[in-house]
Amino acid sequence: xxxxxxxxxxxxxxxxxxxxxxxxxxxxxxxxxxxxxxxxxxxxxxxxxxxxxxxxxxxxxxxxxxxxxxxxxxxxxxxxxxxxxxxxxxxxxxxxxxxxxxxxxxxxxxx
Amino acid sequence: xxxxxxxxxxxxxxxxxxxxxxxxxxxxxxxxxxxxxxxxxxxxxxxxxxxxxxxxxxxxxxxxxxxxxxxxxxxxxxxxxxxxxxxxxxxxxxxxxxxxxxxxxxxxxxxxxx
Numbered sequence: 001x002x003x004x005x006x007x008x009x010x011x012x013x014x015x016x017x018x019x020x021x022x023x024x025x026x027x028x029x030x031x032x033x034x035x036x037x038x039x040x041x042x043x044x045x046x047x048x049x050x051x052x053x054x055x056x057x058x059x060x061x062x063x064x065x066x067x068x069x070x071x072x073x074x075x076x077x078x079x080x081x082x083x084x085x086x087x088x089x090x091x092x093x094x095x096x097x098x099x100x101x102x103x104x105x106x107x108x109x110x111x
Numbered sequence: 112x113x114x115x116x117x118x119x120x121x122x123x124x125x126x127x128x129x130x131x132x133x134x135x136x137x138x139x140x141x142x143x144x145x146x147x148x149x150x151x152x153x154x155x156x157x158x159x160x161x162x163x164x165x166x167x168x169x170x171x172x173x174x175x176x177x178x179x180x181x182x183x184x185x186x187x188x189x190x191x192x193x194x195x196x197x198x199x200x201x202x203x204x205x206x207x208x209x210x211x212x213x214x215x216x217x218x219x220x221x222x223x224x225x
Contacts, residue, residue, distance in 0.1 A: 004154070033213070043201065043215040056212055090154055098143045098162065098205045100213075102154030 002026065004103035006091050012109045018079040021106045025072050025093030029101070031055075032074040034066060037088040037105070046089075049074055078108075086110045113138045115204045117216035125224045130174075130189040132219045134202030137183060144185045145203040146176055149218075155201060161185060172196070197223045 005024040013019050025032050033056075034046040045058040049068035066076040072093070078085055088107050092100040118133040136142060143162050147155040159170025166178045172195075176187045185202060202216040 035215075042217045045212050045215075058212065092155075099145070099157055099160060100147075100155070100203075102147075102156070104152075104154045107152070 004091060004093050004101050006089075006103035006106050008106060009104065010107045010109075012111060013081050014111050015081055015083060017081050018077060019081060019108060020075055020077045021089055021091075021108075023074045023076075023091030023093075023103060025074070025091075026095075026101055029093035029095050030072050031094045031096065032068055032072065033092050033094075033100070034074070034076050035090040035092070036060075037090055038086075043090075046076065081110045083110050113142060113204050113206060113214055115144075115202050115214050115216045117200075117202050117219050119219050120217065121220050121222065123222040123224055124192045126194055127191050130187070130192045130196065130221065132187040132200050132202075132221065134185045134187065134216060135183055136185060136202070136204050138204060141180075143205045144176075144178065145205065146170065146174070146185075146187050147201045147203060148198050149201065150198045158187070158200070192221075192223050194223050194225070197221055 007022045031050045033048040036044045047066050048056040052068045063079045068074045086109050088105045090105045092102045114137040116135045145160045146158040148158050149155045158174050159168045161168050161178045169175045174189045199218045199220045201218050204214045
């Protein structure tokens with residue numbers, strides 16, 4: 001069974017640009033959540049989607065957005081990038097048991 | 112409101128000696144608690160989970176954790192450390208109420224000394 005797939009794995013952007021990250025969950029998992037991981041702040045919850053609806057949202061500015069498609073694949077977008085957005089962005093899927101299955105992450109560097 | 116505190120940001124042990132990573136939680140109801148491990152440049156992998164079936168939970172790679180309600184703790188242990196255990200470990204509490212958010216501890220980096 002394929003795991004959670006995140007693309008791209010690495011990317012470099014400059015301030016002011018925008019970025020879109022993709023996450024394909026494990027087959028049959030309908031819930032996808034996103035997290036930002038930085039050395040200073042640790043792991044922070046961004047948002048969770050279930051059946052194409054945002055079910056929960058963390059404390060991030062409106063520049064951070066996401067969506068989920070009918071096949072449960074999810075994307076997150078960050079607009080007007082800032083240096084502080086440099087981080088590892090992790091996606092996780094779940095079948096509703098509480099256990100999260102994580103992808104390997106997308107490492108974003110903002111210059 | 113729920114919270115989780117990992118008491119040590121770094122722990123160093125020698126290979127072959129026991130590992131203890133400490134986690135305390137706060138919850139107004141019986142929580143679901145998890146330990147995840149993250150190796151460098153990787154995602155998180157589930158080590159074990161507590162969901163009220165048994166207080167002593169066994170996980171992968173020889174790790175186990177004991178839920179102690181009286182102490183509000185869920186410490187992770189392993190009898191004998193291996194070099195491959197060097198990683199960052201996260202204690203996590205997940206909500207029963209879908210309106211609540213999942214909460215991660217700040218992580219404990221485990222160093223294994225040869």
